[in-house]
Amino acid sequence: MSELWTPDRRPSLAGRLARLGFTDAGRAERLLAEAAADGTPIADPVLESLGAAADPDLALRGLVTLLGGLDQPARAAVQADEGVRRRLPAVLGVSSALAEHLARHPGDWEVLSGDGAIQRPGPQRLRDSLLHAVGADPADPEPCARDGSTDTLVALRAAYRRHLLHLAGRDLTGVADIGEVAAELADLAAAALEAGLAVARAEVPDAGLCRLAVIGMGKCGGRELNYVSDVDVIFVAEPKAGRAETEALRAATRLASALMRACSATTPEGSLWEVDAALRPEGKAGPLVRTLASHRAYYERWAKTWEFQALLKARPVAGDLALGEEYMNAIGPMVWKAAAGESFVEDVQAMRQRVESHLHRQTEEAERQLKLGPGGLRDVEFAVQLLQLVHGRADETLRSPNTLDALAALSQGGYVGRDDAAGLASAYRFLRRVEHLLQLYRLRRTHVVPDDPADLRRLGRALGLRTDPEGEFTALWRRHARGVRTIHEKLFYRPLLRAVARLPEEEARLTPEAARTRLTALGFNDPAGALRHIQALTSGVSRRAAIQRTLLPVMLGWFADGPDPDAGLLGFRQVSDALGTTPWYLRLLRDEVTVAERMARVLSASRFATDLLLRAPEAVAMLATDADLAPRSHEALLSEALAAVRRREDAGRDAEESAEDAVAVVRGLRRRELFRLSVGDLLGMTDVRTVGEALTDIASVTIEAALQAAINKIEMERRGPLPTRIAVVAMGRMGGHELGYGSDADVMFVHDPLPGADERDAQGAAHAVAEELRRLLARPAPDPPLQIDPNLRPEGRQGPLVRTLASYAAYYARWSAPWESQALLRADPIIGDAELGHRFRALIDPIRWPRDGIDEAALREIRRLKARMESERLPRGVERRLHTKLGPGGLSDVEWVAQLLQLRHAHEVAGLRTTRTLAALDAAVEAGLLDEADGRVLSAAWQLATRIRNTMMLVRGRASDLLPTDHHRERSAVTAILGYPGTGDLLEDYRRHARRARRVVERVFYGEEQ
Incomplete structure (x- = not known):
């Protein structure tokens, strides 16, 4: 035998005990001394164990008590068996209740000995064992059970706890994992129910009148039971052949009641657990036992949402198993139809919220609740069950009653992300492990994490945490709870669930027949083509295909809500193909339903945005939040663009290649920002002014970066710095900060030679930069073109592309025409050399805002030019009243009114010194130069015309100034995006605004001002 502890080794014992983890070394020392005095000295290997x-102190007390109840050979055997030395202290250090069982039944230590100690008993072996304990023949239990005397019930409990001891020995030494432990506990409960039913048959004389099946519910049904838990059941009965139903139900009710007593009655060995039949139809108010037909009728007509959720875990566990299977065949299919009920998802979510609210009101222990508290077991179970019920209608692989198995299936099918599923599974195992450890201590039903340090220390050490058991356990538990809560809220309140739940079952399955029928009903023009897209996206067994099978039934409805469902589905397939196996894409659509819905709306409504997304499909991530769709500031865009230029310059490449690469990156930035802005516009998140400002920022940043790249290239070619400074003056809509999606960038180039520079050399360098900028931006690229139009410069196309500041001064002093002064009203030197831009602005301000206004000759000339433009520039064959730019009451009308007021009064009214049309109108109203009502009319007409032009570009992907009248889908798309109930409403509203605006134009621009 190993070396024994004896009193003569006392001097080193206390320190050794403390090192081993005993918290009360003095008491442990006394116990060891008493054991030695009683002839039961503890061997060193046992002490190490x-x-x-x-809890070494708890284990030692239990061991000393056990050894005191054994004879000498058994004591020696306990200490000599290496397996027992491992398993027995592990059990005794966790469970005082099992220590007490061993004190009453010391011979039961043998279940921890030998090869059998690590072997898992099957359900049949457990059933046979417990039937034998109550005197029933496992082969024919009906006539052989003893009655429910105390001795019989004591024998049942003793046998039950002997199996718990055997299981705990494997559990606490890591031989059995949490899934195996929970399944065996459920099998043991089923065996106890069978034994209890055998006892009940001995008590009920007319038991032979009926067939009785016991349906396990909850954790028993799911084979994931705790060490101590109520066992939820439902009873179903049928009369035996030739027996009356009424008599049979009476006998079955007596049998069920006797079974419940056999398991829950208190004896000297305690009770097993409560048998809870409250999940039956009508709960405690309903009959304890029903026939199969009665069950079916109830669930077909009266059952509530939570009752179907409870049935998800139903499983025959005892009694007439054939009848139990009949019950499952009759009731089981109803479970998977429940999610289609009105407000099913909302009902489940509301029920969970009520439980949480009640918990917080009723107990101060809510935060320490492993089961019901935030981030607890129920959070995992409810999330898994709701996903099962919604998606399990169409996917039978999800129909497991076991939480961990169902979670694995949900992950495999793509309904839950791998990381989320792994996080939930890990946390669930941890929480169940802690729950088991809590319940093993006293074999009492509890789910509350204690706050006593000694209890926390025991929990931590049982989990293998030894450095700081209390602190490490608390941190680990809180981390798991936070993770569960986060994932629970993402999954349980996932809006996609509601959309999927509302689909008819055949549509949720997305079979070809159902899909073809639905596509036609939804308004797809080419159902066959759409079906090919669907099959391409969903065929196969890949995770991508599985997620698509979940998404597409819902997204088809969203595509159909748009004006062009076929284009939406085609775009979705193209984006999905482009992103391929990108791991985040489908996960984002599944987990963030806002992204999926927005994507469907955009793809089915906008050719412009779809093209942008196809060229940069990763931009779909922007759809997640409103903040991601807000226009970025000019400063942020410029910083990013210039940084891209610098990186390419620093790469040390060939000058031309460096410039082209830099501008390619900047154009990619522009493409991304156009997508951000267009989606925000389509979703109604931006107004007209914001769109104009943002488009101008995007264009000016692009030109600024291209200008810098061009300068870098020319300087590399010249092998020295430029001999001049360059600025780019934004003109027209760009200068007015009111660009549209299809607008060109009207600009003028100005340069100013450096002191001492040769003017011809400076002019050549500036011209080379301007031409290089135009070349770089005109290169073929997968994005909407940015046309640089310099034709508003002095002398138009006949004049030099670039002029010096002095040349501009000379020209405007000598040759400037009224139209050029008018054009300068929207000149804004916002690109290039800032100081030169400031000087250019100072040069043109007196020209566009003349001190004495304009004379009658200039006024007549401006009016003549306006009339000429109306008659000559309007395209032939178009309906003038539908032309948003040049038609009566259109953009041009409003802008000429604003510009005339600026030319006449800007010198004296500071508010008119702006390049922005709406700001000029506001200033004119404030100065009393324009009637307030007229200002509102002009502003409203200008904004509506601008919105229509922008929306036309978004819908068609091509610019247009005409209201759509000949293409139904385009007309419908523009109408829907602008928020009108019908195309006729849009046309009528535009005409009304245009008529009112034209009346103001005729009075203010062509007649006498008020």
Whole structure:
């Protein structure tokens, strides 16, 4: 035998006990001394094993008590068996209740000995064992059970706890994992129910009148039971052949009641657990036992949402198993139809919220609740069950009653992300492990994490945490709870669930027949083509295909809500193909339903945005939040663009290649920002002014970066710095900060030679930069073109592309025409050399805002030019009243009114010194130069015309100034995006605004001002 502890080794014992983990070394020392005096000295290896226990002090007390109840050979055997030395302290260090069982039944230590100690008993072996304990023949239990005397019930409980001891020995030494432990506990409960039913048959004389099946519910049904838990059941009965139903139900009710007593009655060995039949139809108010037909009728007509959720875990566990299977065949299919009920998802979510609210009101222990508290077991179970019920209608692989198995299936099918599923599974195992450890201590039903340090220390050590058991356990538990809560809220309140739940079952399955029928009903023009897209996206067994099978039934409805469902589905397939196996894409659509819905709306409404997304499909991530769709500031865009230029310059490449690469990156930035802005516009998140400002920022940043790239290239070619400074003056809509999606960038180039520079050399360098900028931006690229139009410069196309500041001054002093002064009203030197831009602005301000206004000759000339433009520039064959730019009451009308007021009064009214049309109108109203009502009319007409032009570009992907009248889908798309109930409403509203605006134009621009 190993070396024994004896009193003569006392001097080193206390320190050793403390090192081993005993918290009361003095008491442990006394116990060891008493054991030695009683002839039961503790061997050193046993003492080491006790030190490895979760609570060495508790283990030692239990061991000494056990040894005191054994004879000498058994005592020696306990200490000599290496397996027992491992398993017994592990059990005794966690469970005082099992220590008490061993004190009453010391011979039961043998279940921890030998090869059998690590072997898992099957359900049949457990059933046979417990039937034998109550005197029933496992082969024919009906006539052979003893009655429910105390001795019989004591024998049942003793046998039950002997199996718990055997299981705990494997559990606490890591031989059985949490899934195996929970399944075996459920099998043991089923065996106890069978034994209890055998006892009940001995008590009920007319038991032979009926067939009785016991349906396990909850954790028993799901084979994931705790060590101590109520066992939820439902009873179903049928009369035996030739027996009356009424008599049979009476006998079955007596049998069920007797079974419940056999399991829950208190004896000297305690009770097993409560048998809870409250999940039956009508709950405690309903009959304890029903026939199969009665069950079916109830669930077909009266059952509530939570009752179907409860049935998800139903499983025959005892009694007439054939009848139990009949019950499952009759009731089971109803479970998977429940999610289609009115407000099913909302009902489940509301029920969970009520439980949480009640918990917080009723107990101060809510935050320490492993089961019902935030981030607890129920959070995992409810999320898994709701996903099962919604998606399990169409996917039978999800129909497991076991939480971990169902979670694995949900992950495999793509309904839950791998990381989320792994996080939930890990947390669930941890929480169940802690729950088991709590319940093993006293074999009492509890789910509350204690706050006593000693209890926390025992829990931590049982989990293998030894450095700081209390602190490490608390941190680990809180981390798991936070993770569960986060994932629960993402999954349980996932809006996609509601959309999927509302689909008819055949549509949720997305079979070809159902899809073809639905596509036609939804308004797809080419159902066959759409079906090919669907099959391409969903065929196969890949995770991508599985997620698509979940998404597409819902997204088809969203595509159909748009004006062009076929284009939406085609775009979705193209984006999905482009992103391929990108891991985040489908996960984003599944987990963030806002993204999926927005994507469907955009793809089915806008050719412009779809093209942008196809060229940069990763931009779909922007759809997640409103903040991601807000226009970025000019400063942020410029910083990013210039940084891209610098990186390419620093790469040390060939000058031309460096410039082209830099501008390619900047154009990619522009493409991304156009997508951001267009989606925000389509979703109604931006107004007209914001769109104009943002488009101008995007264009000016692009030109600024291209200008810098061009300068870098020319300087590399010249092998020295430029001999001049360059600025780019934004003109027209760009200068007015009111660009549209299809607008050109009207600009003028100005340069100013450096002191001492040769003017011809400076002019050549500036011209080379301007031409290089135009070349770089005109290169073929996968994005909407940015046309640089310099034709508003002095002398138009006949004049030099670039002029010096002095040349501009000379020209405007000598040759400037009224139209050029008018054009300068929207000149804004916002690109290039800032100081030169400031000087250019100072040069043109007196020209566009003349001190004395304009004379009658200039006024007549401006009016003549306006009339000429109306008659000559309007395209032939178009309906003038539908032309948003040049038609009566259109953009041009409003802008000429604003510009005339600026030319006449800007010198004296500071508010008119702006390049922006709406700001000029506001200033004119404030100065009393324009009637307030007229200002509102002009502003409203200008904004509506601008919105229509922008929306036309978004819908068609091509610019247009005409209201759509000949293409139904385009007309419908523009109408829907602008928020009108019908195309006739849009046309009528535009005409009304245009008529009112034209009346103001005729009075203010052509007649006398008020």
